[in-house]
Amino acid sequence: MRQLPDLRKLEERARDAQRPHLDDGLVVCDNLVRVYRTDEVEVQALQGLDLVVEEGECMALVGASGSGKSTLLSILSGLDLPTAGRARVAGHDLLALKRRERIGYRRHTVGFVWQQTGRNLLPYLTALENVALPMKYVRVPRRERAARAAELLDVVGVAHCRDRRPAELSGGEQQRVAVAVATANAPRVLLADEPTGELDTASGEEVFAALRRANEELGATVLVVTHDPLVSEQVRRTVRIRDGRTSTETLRGPGGTGAEEYTVLDRAGRLQLPQDYVDRYGLRDRVRLTAEHDHVGVWPNGKPPSPDSEPSTETEGDR
């Protein structure tokens, strides 16, 4: 006899069908929420974050300390689970992965580079052995492993380091080896959390160049969390996270030219006004919106809109 889906499954299906389809991106975060609860406190690290990253992008995520960047990366890397919302990477629903699928996802689909050089490499293995190790987990034949590892070290510019252990490498060399390790199993997405954070400018540039090559030559879509302007000013798109949500996006032309800043508008019509506008115009609690013929005006509470603007509804601010 055919088994019918239970009511809960049907409800889920109905809810899914009502959502607009956002799955055009390789990485899609939709209203992502992550709440950390400890005995006394509750921290809302992500508060309804939306983000779409197209396949082939090399983009930066920036934001003040505590804004939620590492939380987002932990979720995308499959290490952590969101409290609510949706996160899809290369067709994998990160909220629905079973234990085995999660292991497979972490081995094949994503690669990561952490800020602390010591977290990326095993100290008792040479650079070549470190790069070959992830391939062993997915059963690539030994000879192929060594050949591919050597090739990857060459791509990231540290072929000369192949037989050295991490302690015999500079911080920048270690991070470039880490990029090779992260790309060993040809992941669709490469995540890097402050990869140049502990390096001087010249080494930082070399590590960023390695990430760029992973993007351009190995076809990985790259997301870098960074405080380093060297990185954020050279990628085409930089997304700023504020209070657990994407707030602004800066788009640049080739070689980092002609930066234009946009404010992110989510599907519900919410946006975060830049803090300096809020301060400069004394915007608090609620604002008045006016529909002009080609733009929307935002007025502080109590200030009369100009006579030629059409009045609009008063809106709750600070949502």
Ligand SMILES: Nc1ncnc2c1ncn2[C@@H]1O[C@H](COP(=O)(O)OP(=O)(O)OP(=O)(O)O)[C@@H](O)[C@H]1O
């Ligand atoms: N395991 C945890 N338990 C409780 N709170 C946490 C945990 N991890 C992060 N947080 C809190 O969540 C918020 C976001 O932290 P997150 O590390 O994602 O920020 P961030 O933008 O990466 O900061 P930074 O730039 O300093 O690394 C912070 O308030 C942080 O204290």
